[in-house]
Amino acid sequence: MPRAPGPRLPTMIQVLLERKAPLLLFAVLFILLLVLSSQARNPEGASLLEALLFRVVTPAARAANVADGGLTRWAEGYVDLRLARVENLRLKEDLAVLRIDKQRWEAERHEYTRLLRLLNLGEMVAQPSVVARVVSRGQGIGANTLLIGRGSADGLAPNQPVIVPEGVAGRVIDVGPSTAKVQLALDPNSGIAGLSERTRVQGMVNGRGGSHLKMEYVSDLEDVQPGDRIVTSGLDRIFPPGLAVGTILHVEHGEGLVQSIDVEPAVDFSRLEEVLVLIGPPQGDP
């Protein structure tokens, strides 16, 4: 079936029909759509042309919107990432500061607890007292001494007892205007009148220069046993009675008339930070 040439048509129209068919198709379809559109409207009231354009344009617009949204999200993500990095650095700095603050607050809380216990101790002993902070510790031959941040201006005087909630720490041996030196119970020159809480056997608790104390002048006939708690007797007229000194670790019956008694101190002298100095006679004492 041979294709017949288009006869008797003007040249322009012939060229249009034969070479520009797609364009012509588009034009004819568009005209027909206009014709249809002028007659019909969909339930929403839009003409066919509007409805078709809407159908065509909407997905394209949606795709463009999605692409635009993706691009925007990517850009926002990048900016957010940059901001997050800056914020992260700032938060790390804040965290470091807060950690330091937390450590300080923890230290202050512990200090508060210790001071509260000392205050309670002061009220318990019913004796005028001041709380003193440990300024420094002795070294070498003076290792069993402390320097505290209270002095004569605060009412401190030599031979005043220095205690902590756990028990006896020592006594004041030297006083300056604002500081004082404390001889710890561990010092070989220290002596505390003590007694066994269980049997009321009395003796003198002295330092040995080491980490332990010794209780002396206890008759070989007296009943003392490891584990017995030693408290102050008050007979030395320095320490009030009833303060914890330590616990008997070992009892040895020697060749003489007295026993050799090792006492573990009630106080951990290496951890002293604040102490209570009893600066006056017991209340009610004449």
Next chain:
Amino acid sequence: MGTLGETVLLAAASFTQQIVLSSHFPSLHALVDLYLIVAVYISITRPQGHALVMGAVTGLVQDLFTQALFGVHGFCKCLLAFTISGLGSKFTLNAPVPQFGALVIGTLAEFGIAAGLLATLGQKVADPLVLQRSLANGVAGMLLFLLFNRLAGRRARAAHSLGS
């Protein structure tokens, strides 16, 4: 067949479809679409530009006699003619079998395009006979194409003998 012949053919198809078939063969009228057959024939025998214009004209003529929106058939047949003519320039559609296929597929495609257009307007389109119509158009088209070719061949021979 020139434009005049096509116009005559279209007029004849219209007369047959709307007067003869609708009055005397209502069953055939419901199944056979002579406008489509004419449009496909022109598409096979003519270039794309010419085919799409004639397709649109054929469809618009059909629209004049149908209750559909004016332009629906014109739109569909224009698109259909353009497509078939384009295929005809690449594949051989001169044999009966490809022509049958073009008619069947053309019927279905026209229904699909029209349904899409009308659905855009919110109108529901249903044609339970579309498959039967496509087959009927295929068979009727093949027979008519033979007739058209014979007429075209006789006319060409007459022109040749006059020229010689």
